[in-house]
Amino acid sequence: MTENKFDILPLLDYIDPSSVDYSTWAEVGMALKHEGYSVNDWESWSAKDPERYHNGECDKKWNTFDGSASPVTGATITQLAKNSGWQPHSAEENDFIGWDDSFVATDIDKGYKIVNTDYVVGQEVKAPSNWNPAQEITEYLKTLFDPGDIIGYVNSGYEQKHGESVKWLPDKGVYTKTAGEIIDGLRRNKGDIGAVMGDPNSKCGAWIRFNPLDGKGVKNDNVIDFKYALVESDSMGIEQQNEILRKLELPIATLTYSGSRSLHAVIRVDAQNYPQYQERVDYLYKIVEKNGLRVDKQNKNPSRLTRLPGFERQEKKQFLIAKNIGKKSWEEWEEYVEDMNDNLPEMENMSDLFDKPIVLAPELISGILRQGHKMLISGPSKAGKSFSLIQLAIAIAEGWKWFGFNCHQGKVLYVNLELDDRSAKKRFVDIYNTIGRGHKNVSNIDVWNLRGKTSPMDKLAPKLIRRAEKADYKAVIIDPIYKVLTGDENNAHDMSLFVNQFDLIATELKCSVIYAHHHSKGSQGGKNSMDRSSGSGVFARDPDAILDLIELPVEEERYMQRVNQAICNVYDLAIKRFNPMYDEVGIDDRFSEKQMTHHLMAAMNKLPNGQQLLKQINEQRTLAVEAMRQATAWRLEGTLREFPKFKSVNAWFQYPIHVLDDTLQDIKLEEDPTAKWKKGTKKANQSRSEKAQQELEEAFNILSENGGAVDINAVADYLEIARKTVYGRVGKSDKFLVEDGTIRKK
Known part of the structure; x- marks a missing residue:
């Protein structure tokens, strides 16, 4: 047998010689001889069937194996072993130790050294x-x-x-x-x-x-x-x-x-x-x-x-x-x-505590999170948590701000557990394009697409560490965690074991671990930001930083102001693009839909194709108004272990990014879900059915590529509802229908 060649002898342990017929027994011998093994190897295996084994028979048969144009190879032994339960181990999957593996050459376990053999x-x-x-x-x-x-x-x-x-x-x-x-x-x-x-x-x-x-x-x-x-x-x-x-x-x-x-x-x-x-x-x-x-x-x-x-x-x-x-x-x-072999560090005496300055881990997100620490982002469904995590990955890769906080530039790994790889790429492209600052350092982003291929967190963490140990990531973002959750979400012991995997990743890779979790049911306005996450209180105690998104009750008047400004912006850009010589728009006019409509008509009427351009501009106006109407307002609050509490940050989730808006600061959260302000909001005037239809349409638009069909399971995962609930919503819709497990527009 040549050096470094795959050794098939251990596979013979899976094949019981008493269970094979004479022909198969002979084929094993042929395969061993073809692969360069000795007759003694065949004889040792054959002797495990003492009832049929006869001394000297292997030697006689071996000498008749003189080669063939179609030889029996080691693949025969491999297949027989597979049929008996053997499974090959790739270099990427060797964290599961096989029944016949040798442990000496592996470095999976770094400890377990009890005896110093040198002595x-x-x-x-x-x-x-x-x-x-x-x-x-x-x-x-x-x-x-x-x-x-x-x-x-x-x-x-x-x-x-x-x-x-x-x-x-x-x-x-x-x-x-x-x-x-x-x-x-x-x-x-x-x-x-x-x-x-x-x-x-x-x-x-x-x-x-x-x-x-x-x-x-x-x-x-x-x-x-x-x-x-x-x-x-x-x-x-x-x-x-x-x-x-x-x-x-x-x-x-x-x-x-x-x-x-x-x-x-x-x-x-x-x-x-x-x-x-x-x-x-x-x-x-x-x-x-x-x-x-x-x-x-x-x-x-x-x-x-x-x-x-x-x-x-x-x-x-x-x-x-x-x-x-x-x-x-x-x-x-x-x-x-x-x-x-608990791998715990030695106890440290504090006698030299004041001898030299203490150098803390560098800040990954200024005033929020240090490198090597853990951060949880919590929020309800449709808060745009996944979009915010992608926006954060981009901010770290490019060294930009995120929710107004400076990010230290470096490599980041985004572990995508939910989207197919093309949808994930599209989200990155959409967010980059919407931000509009280029993508000079996009090579700092690695994405690990694991939809349909993932495993529980305790199995995933060692694989992630092994693959990422030489990448020098500043952060690992895991989205969403419900895909890898192990145990009962409400059981403190189970969740302690679960979040310990994040500690393992952070410690081994010396990087920050960032993940998102959903809110518990019921009103959240009267709760502290650290108490809004669903499940065990472990989620409120384990991370070094907890950032929480909670929806703001926006009055119709504020929506109208945003719609008015969006229309004005569309008209102003259209004038500058199609008739740059028109210079009659004053500063105050840019905040009045009435005035900007007047200026738009005047500017377009001076162009030979003005009426055709007006049609395009009105289409853009419709899209801008729809985007404003679909936007939701959010407040980001935090509970931090390493830093003082920061002033809450307010933003609109305007697909696909969160856009800061300090004017939302005056909105107060209400503990009572039946508070009076809801009577004045646009969403309060919608029935539950209307809201459900709006969520369905939003999910379809996000998941669909160019308006094409979307798998119903993807919609169910995105909305975090049951598949049958999606069928119910589509059945009540006048825009969509279901065919062969996919949703498409009528």
């Missing part, structure tokens, strides 16, 4: 001075099994030759007797092992399966209780193995000398089922390998054999070294390991 000198393994085979077996069985447990043992085998060397492999053995029967038989027969367990073969020694069986076979499916796992390694001397195993404080039930180069440690895992067994063995092997012992991964299966003390093997005794050492249970040991 391991070894702990002597002493053979018993008065070796009593029957007593060894009895002590071993009493330690691992209950009297009624059915056990599987093997004390005979067959030779396997590898050149000049000979290896003894176990037969299928006995798997119908209980531990109690063996112990009682040894007692009644005064220690005569042959009379109870069959005559031993001193050349091969004896084996035992370390988990109880059902008495019907010796496969994983026959294991009835996942009590133990096996740790076996021959990567260093016996004494060094002994010292490391003990220093790890492993919950070792039995520690046995194998009669050869390794110790066999049977570890208490006490798993409830096979999946938990796999999980715990993965964890166990990871810790052991992190501390210097390269583990034989073939021993992962719960039905594997380990060496049974009380037997001789090649003139060496298999004996019990120790029992019930280390921690008492799996839970106690796991807690010990985690406590030893």
Whole structure:
């Protein structure tokens, strides 16, 4: 096998030779030979089926594999392994550790170093001075099994030759007797092992399966209780193995000398089922390998054999070294390991507190947020939270202001969990164009489009960190968080675990983490800004900065003023564009629709195509009026950990950006949702049905490309309502209809 070539030998562990037919068995051999492996590799795998395995058969067959125009390749083994549950791991997805992966070469876990192998000198393994085979077996069985447990043992085998060397492999053995029967038989027969367990073969020694069986076979499916796992390694001397195993404080039930180069440690895992067994063995092997012992991964299966003390093997005794050492249970040991490797910083003495100035993290958003800290933006549906986050990403990338606050320029990652990639790009383009200051530093923005491909935050965070660790981001913006929310939003414990992932990202990447969350139900006017977010109070306590958007009750008179000004602006720009020689517009005239209408007519009448231009200008006027009518007014308030409270900021959300407007400062919020001011607003005069139709139209216009159809699920996600509710709204609409799960205009 060439260096750096994908190693297919571990895949053979997924393929049970007893489950394949003769043809498939031969194809495995052909594939191994084609890929450059040896006959010994094929023979080792074949020997796992002792009922059909015959010594020497692989050698004979191997010599007939002389090549073919259509050879059987390693792909055959790969496919057989996939059919049995193996899954390939790409370089981008290796944060999930496979059942047969080795942990030594991975750097996923940075800690878990308990033993300094540089100082391991070894702990002597002493053979018993008065070796009593029957007593060894009895002590071993009493330690691992209950009297009624059915056990599987093997004390005979067959030779396997590898050149000049000979290896003894176990037969299928006995798997119908209980531990109690063996112990009682040894007692009644005064220690005569042959009379109870069959005559031993001193050349091969004896084996035992370390988990109880059902008495019907010796496969994983026959294991009835996942009590133990096996740790076996021959990567260093016996004494060094002994010292490391003990220093790890492993919950070792039995520690046995194998009669050869390794110790066999049977570890208490006490798993409830096979999946938990796999999980715990993965964890166990990871810790052991992190501390210097390269583990034989073939021993992962719960039905594997380990060496049974009380037997001789090649003139060496298999004996019990120790029992019930280390921690008492799996839970106690796991807690010990985690406590030893909590990655917490050391405690710091304050004796030099005044020796030098304290340099704080630089401000990412002046007066609001420092780099490496967390910020939450909360608000109700349709506050334009996502648009504000994109506007913030642009402000950081370009070094512009955001809601009037200066932003420190740098790279930013926008994690898009909701929009398809083209819609996300269009939002960035629309916001850039509306701001109208160019896009010189757009290369500072990275977007990670994960719609339909995301995972819970605890799984997403490590992937994000791995991909972004060399990018030097100043901020990571995650939008929206409900797509990656784990646990109950109203459960403080669940939400603490959830927001801890933001801490992990901020700490590992040394950047700010910014995300949005929605308001709780009910009136928000009488609440503090930190208390408006939905769900657990964790959202009010965890971020370093909480910015909250709350809608302002705007009177019709103020809407009319904005409409009037929009019309005046359209007319003024039209005059300057089409008839720049017309100079009769005074300063005060620019604030009067009546005066600007007069000037527009006068200016256009002097042009030969004036009437045609008036038609275009009126179309622009209609669009401007509609934009003003659809705009909503918002107040941004904040609760800050690092900075003093700032004066509230007022703005119109005028698609697709928030536009500051200090004149809104005089509007007061009302705690009572039935306050009188609502009678004078335009929205208060709308029925709930009319408002629902307006929201539907707004969602369609935002999500549609050039007026084309929009997927109904996208509309439901945008409005944060159920799919059936969208169907209901479309059914009442005179503008839209639904066809094949999409909404289009009539």
